[in-house]
Amino acid sequence: MTPSTGGILLVDDHELVRLGFRALVESRAMVPGQSPMVLFEAHTLAEALTLYREHHARIAVVVLDLNLPDSDGLGGLVAFRRHFPTAAVVVLSGTDHPATVQSALALGAVAFFSKSGDLGNMVGFVHVCLLHGPEAARQRLPGPATAFAGIGSATDAGEFAPIAGQTLSTRQLQILQWLLQGKSNREISQLALLSEGTVKNHVSTLLLSFGVRSRAQLISKLHT
Structure with a gap:
């Protein structure tokens, strides 16, 4: 039986990021025996919320940029998690400050990836997340990247870090x-x-x- 990978919603207002992500997703979709990954794209938070509301049955993972034209910092993640608390959201950000990482995880993100890193690593994580679930994907993250996935990860988040292991209702x-x-x-x-x-x-x-x-x-x- 051919495994189903579900769909991805990519939320980013930078064309180059979307092009790179799309190319990597399409390359993985060509693997024999696997169904193609459906990719939805949004440029703004408002567009993302509408797309998810209309296609949530087909979207297994949301990749969310923290800086969008209509949201600032972690506010976009807060809004998305409030509207769709069961959505699996992977954060993509131009900053990887430890406090921001821990705050995103406390707000319910399943993982955090910096734009300065290898985009292929994030696409690989999303791919495993689609096939086996977020927990299995977190366990497969190599080396230091494990500090950016999962609640309560060990990282020096500083004065403004949320309490380790605590998520919000x-x-x-x-x-x-x-x-x-x-x-x-x-x-x-x-x-x-x-x-x-x-x-x-x-x-x-x-x-x-x-x-x-x-x-x-x-x-x-x-x-x-």
């Missing part, structure tokens, strides 16, 4: 997205139909999770 992701939009506790309580006290508790948990002391620090960190 759907409600926390929702509140975090509103925080990044600059909404006050009162506004969030009205949107979420929660008491202000409950919202304050959630905000305090988020600050603690990311090791920051204020909303301003949290916003600054996640927009880096």
